Amino acid sequence: MSALDSIDAAMLRILQQNGRISNAELAERVGLSPSACSRRLDILEKSGVISGYHAHLSQKALDYRMIAIVHISLSGQFAKTLAEFEAAVKLCPNVLVCYLMSGEYDYILRVAAKDLADYERIHRDWLSALPHVVKINSSFALREIIDRPNVGV
Amino acid sequence: MSALDSIDAAMLRILQQNGRISNAELAERVGLSPSACSRRLDILEKSGVISGYHAHLSQKALDYRMIAIVHISLSGQFAKTLAEFEAAVKLCPNVLVCYLMSGEYDYILRVAAKDLADYERIHRDWLSALPHVVKINSSFALREIIDRPNVGV
DNA sequence: CCGTCTTCGCAAGGACATTGCGCGGGACTT
DNA sequence: AAGTCCCGCGCAATGTCCTTGCGAAGACGG
Numbered sequence: 632m633s634a635l636d637s638i639d640a641a642m643l644r645i646l647q648q649n650g651r652i653s654n655a656e657l658a659e660r661v662g663l664s665p666s667a668c669s670r671r672l673d674i675l676e677k678s679g680v681i682s683g684y685h686a687h688l689s690q691k692a693l694d695y696r697m698i699a700i701v702h703i704s705l706s707g708q709f710a711k712t713l714a715e716f717e718a719a720v721k722l723c724p725n726v727l728v729c730y731l732m733s734g735e736y737d738y739i740l741r742v743a744a745k746d747l748a749d750y751e752r753i754h755r756d757w758l759s760a761l762p763h764v765v766k767i768n769s770s771f772a773l774r775e776i777i778d779r780p781n782v783g784v
Numbered sequence: 785m786s787a788l789d790s791i792d793a794a795m796l797r798i799l800q801q802n803g804r805i806s807n808a809e810l811a812e813r814v815g816l817s818p819s820a821c822s823r824r825l826d827i828l829e830k831s832g833v834i835s836g837y838h839a840h841l842s843q844k845a846l847d848y849r850m851i852a853i854v855h856i857s858l859s860g861q862f863a864k865t866l867a868e869f870e871a872a873v874k875l876c877p878n879v880l881v882c883y884l885m886s887g888e889y890d891y892i893l894r895v896a897a898k899d900l901a902d903y904e905r906i907h908r909d910w911l912s913a914l915p916h917v918v919k920i921n922s923s924f925a926l927r928e929i930i931d932r933p934n935v936g937v
Numbered sequence: 938c939c940g941t942c943t944t945c946g947c948a949a950g951g952a953c954a955t956t957g958c959g960c961g962g963g964a965c966t967t
Numbered sequence: 968a969a970g971t972c973c974c975g976c977g978c979a980a981t982g983t984c985c986t987t988g989c990g991a992a993g994a995c996g997g
Contacts, residue, residue: 635845643841650803650837655953664977669955671975680845684803685838685933688796692788692833695935698883700892717929724936730851734923739853743935770887776870780838782848782896783877808984817946822986824944 635680638663639671643680647781650684687780695725695743698772699750702736705763712763713737723757736768788833791816792824796833800934803837840933848878848896851925852903855889858916865916866890876910889921 635643641661645652652660658668675681690696705712713731720729720740728741742758744750750769758767788796794814798805811821828834843849858865866884873882873893881894895911897903903922911920 643839643845646839647841648836648838650839653953654955665953666955666978667976673955679842681839682842683801683840683933685801685840686796686799686803686834687836687838688800689832689835692796700883700885721930726930727932727935729929730853730925731927731929732853732923733926734921736923738929739923739925768887770885770889770892772883772892773886774884776882776884776891777874777879779880780836782880806984807986818985819947819987820945826986 639675639680642668642671642675646681646684690775690778695745697744697746697750698775699740699742699744700770700772701740701742701758702766702768702770703738703740703758703761703764704735704766705737706765707763708737715762716764719761723753725753725757736766792828792833795821795824795828799834799837843928843931848898850897850899850903851928852893852895852897853923853925854893854895854911855919855921855923856891856893856911856914856917857888857919858890859918860916861890868915869917872914876906878906878910889919 638661642657645657645660654669654672655665657672658665661668663671672681705716716738717729717731720726720738725742725744726740727743728739730739731737732739742750742753744753754769758764791814795810798810798813807822807825808818810825811818814821816824825834858869869891870882870884873879873891876895878895878897879893880896881892883892884890885892895903895906897906907922911917
């Protein structure tokens, strides 16, 4: 996998903001012929630099309307403890985001649920079953103020 | 704007997972002719149900590598106080996500920065300038475990 | 029972994506 | 410095796809 040059970077910047742009227009905006652009795009996709394309829906169209922010502390910071926790949390499909954090808690999770009953199920079946957890703190999003896919978009 | 039927819902579900699928294949997977599918997609986009399409990049390709989670408390919960804060926070391009929350803090923000110096600038120029703030608590993501665009993807 | 409205499928024309091919410029060797 | 290799480009062609106009079928209400 070779390094990204400035044309690749321009392509990525455009595709972050408009993932459904046609190859022809993308080529024009980065100053390439459509064929060269198509070949570069193919490389970016196959090498994994672009991991996918996704439609961004307005909140009223979403099935999963409820967002919970979950702070979790583990019983230790040993590599094995972290690895076991992370392997388990990856299996829960409702966890959209999970970061290992600095600060008071070890992990922060963003969990999507359809409603409160659905969240109760997720909490019971998934979150409570995560290994090495000593503290779980759930907060709910009352309202979404901003949800941008990328910086400055 | 009419309600979404089951075909619209199927289209949205597919487009959430593959935003660059061709109209022809999308039509086939929801059981419509390409022309009918194209017209429905046009309506979904123009009515705002689909707010955009975005390429999802692997973290190594991103300019903005550093993620900060910022908890903020305001001096009150009056509608005017919240509205003024929200109007101000929307102006900062580095704030990717902002929720009004239940729990200890009033707002939680996900902020993207290029590096620590960039974050220091954002904190100084934007976050510190937000109105009615009485407490700011920044934590940094040490490692990304999960970053899914949608449930179960 | 008829008019209207909506949404479908079909067909055509124009745009688009992709692949093979040949060229040119840079790097490296002799 | 000349030769060679190799990577990436543009061009061209072909097959596919997207879109729009058109007519028909069904739902609904007067």
